[in-house]
Amino acid sequence: MGAIAYTLQIFFDFAGYSDMAIGLGRMFGFHFLENFKYPYISKSISEFWRRWHISLQTWFKDYIYIPLGGSRVNSKARLVFNIFVVWFLTGVWHGANWTFIVWGLMYFVLLIFEKFFHMDEKMGKFKNLYTMFFVMMGWVLFRSDSLSAALVYIRSMFGFGCKGFMDAYVIQYFKQYILYFIMGILCCFPIFKNINRIFKKNMVYNLLYVVCMCGILYLSIIFIFSNAYNPFIYFNF
Structure with missing residues (x-):
């Protein structure tokens, strides 16, 4: 695990x-x-x-x-x-x-x-x-x-x-x-990438896509503030 x-x-x-x-x-x-x-x-x-x-x-x-x-x-x-x-x-x-x-x-x-x-x-x-x-x-x-x-x-x-x-x-x-x-x-x-390519011309899909991205951004910000400082692993290199 x-x-x-x-x-x-x-x-x-x-x-x-x-x-x-x-x-x-x-x-x-x-x-x-x-x-x-x-x-x-x-x-x-x-x-x-x-x-x-x-x-x-x-x-x-x-x-x-x-x-x-x-x-x-x-x-x-x-x-x-x-x-x-x-x-x-x-x-x-x-x-x-x-x-x-x-x-x-x-x-x-x-x-x-x-x-x-x-x-x-x-x-x-x-x-x-x-x-x-x-x-x-x-x-x-x-x-x-x-x-x-x-x-x-x-x-x-x-x-x-x-x-x-x-x-x-x-x-x-x-x-x-x-x-x-x-x-x-x-x-x-590439599941979501393929879905996006298929439905990218659909207005309803595009609206849902924007809403989902904003929701993920919001959740990400919450996790950043709720957790201890955790820098990128890549900073080590």
């Missing part, structure tokens, strides 16, 4: 931060590209990184990967080296902690397996589950204070070193936050 909650939190934090920047920039005449394109619907790790933090990956591609030779190299060893450098530096970019470096190298290994062994294609109908499993494991590493803490957490997720599948706290949190989980998961999919 903690891993799922952080998976949702970091997406809405990073994507929300970027959307606010895009909207505020447009008010001043600047047009920034979309930075997160529903990454959790990805069916491979490669697709995930084409949808997640697009501006960062574009920078690493343009200023690190391509100058190293990119994929236009004479040997597979050189290609592996180029990919390794990019993902090692991606980990280092996020922080001077072994958790970030291992997180980056985890994606290096997964991308190599997809590129040379087509691991994602072998998953068949379970491509999305395979992708999200490793993404969530990666977020455990990303969130943990140390590698040992990450290992303990992951062990507990699979039933090692803990008693039972759940306890009273899990049930309590589940009942308290079930609506947040449902809405968070739904908003990871």
Whole structure:
């Protein structure tokens, strides 16, 4: 439950931060590209990184990967080296902690397996589950204070070193936050975007849309004032 909650939190934090920047920039005449394109619907790790933090990956591609030779190299060893450098530096970019470096190298290994062994294609109908499993494991590493803490957490997720599948706290949190989980998961999919595209020319729909957006803004302001100071995760980077 903690891993799922952080998976949702970091997406809405990073994507929300970027959307606010895009909207505020447009008010001043600047047009920034979309930075997160529903990454959790990805069916491979490669697709995930084409949808997640697009501006960062574009920078690493343009200023690190391509100058190293990119994929236009004479040997597979050189290609592996180029990919390794990019993902090692991606980990280092996020922080001077072994958790970030291992997180980056985890994606290096997964991308190599997809590129040379087509691991994602072998998953068949379970491509999305395979992708999200490793993404969530990666977020455990990303969130943990140390590698040992990450290992303990992951062990507990699979039933090692803990008693039972759940306890009273899990049930309590589940009942308290079930609506947040449902809405968070739904908003990871382009459901509302597709509905908006279909009905955007309908006047009644547009009116309801404005009312709903104002209601969400009102609720968001209430939550901000009712909760303790909680800055964007992205401020750490």
